[in-house]
Amino acid sequence: MLTSQRKSLILDMLRREGQVVAKRVAGEFSLSEDTIRRDLREMAAEGLLKRVHGGALPVSPDLPDFSTRRTISSAAKQRLGAAAAAMVRPGQLIFLDGGTSTAEIARALPRSFAFTVATHSPTIAAELEHHPTAEVILIGGRLYKHSMVAVGAASIGQISLIRPDIFFLGVTAIHPSRGLSTGDLEEAAVKRHIASQAAETHVLVTAEKLDASSPCTIMPVSDLAGMIVPAELDEQRLSAYRALGVNIVEV
Known part of the structure; x- marks a missing residue:
């Protein structure tokens, strides 16, 4: 599976379920947790999600005064x-x-x-x-x-x-x-x-x-x-x- 396809599926899961658990995604994709965590780090750097311990959450909108x-x-x-x-x-x-x-x-x-x-x-x-x-x-x-x-x-x-x-x-x-x-x-x-x-x-x-x-x-x-x-x-x-x-x- 291409990295871009994997990230797209991760975003779909995030929209559907409101969270992504790295261990579970790794099992579903038959990949290592390290690979999924790297994907999540890269996606967080792009502003697509928010990294938390063990996975990711949707991005919270900014709260300007x-x-x-x-x-x-x-x-x-x-x-x-x-x-x-x-x-x-x-x-x-x-x-x-x-x-x-x-x-x-x-x-x-x-x-x-x-x-x-x-x-x-x-x-x-x-x-x-x-x-x-x-x-x-x-x-x-x-x-x-x-x-x-x-x-x-x-x-x-x-x-x-x-x-x-x-x-x-x-x-x-x-x-x-x-x-x-x-x-x-x-x-x-x-x-x-x-x-x-x-x-x-x-x-x-x-x-x-x-x-x-x-x-x-x-x-x-x-x-x-x-x-x-x-x-x-x-x-x-x-x-x-x-x-x-x-x-x-x-x-």
Whole structure:
């Protein structure tokens, strides 16, 4: 088997299972563990995976601070935000997570009918300052500055008092077997609690977040009602998510 073929199979396994164990791969390929470990080292150097003891994990997306991320507004995120905003109906209570993708939803929300937006992000609330028909509920708590969202017991207590019709969740990574994830344990707990309170949860996913994993798990992919993704994504990358029963909107 050629090295390039072997590496391609390793990447397929990583996308499918969320991890690669060198010993098991060596057995499947009838090769030495040293050969597989060398492949994994080379692939890690190319940025294709993250080496860990005994094998490899998907690459975690970089986590630049919020002020850096908010200056980057891609056309893809604007499309995703517009598609999400179009889902909102009159009189609904929607919950917007923090983040640059959900900021695009806030900017695209309908102005022809009334609804309520709950958020634990002061920056998202500020986006709605001049919105003519949106009532805003701002959840408080300890400010996690990296993502500019409130976290902790105070936040969870306030979220327990509401039942959103739709939660637009923000994540740093999504993987079919490892689930939806982010970089902070407390932030993940708050996101998970919002999802448990909401009638349905949808997530906006740009290409770099797909088939990746961050340190703190939020919930399984199968708990999602839907994903909104760029239309240019390869269908092969989406098939594992469709198999979990998630409705996928491509825009």
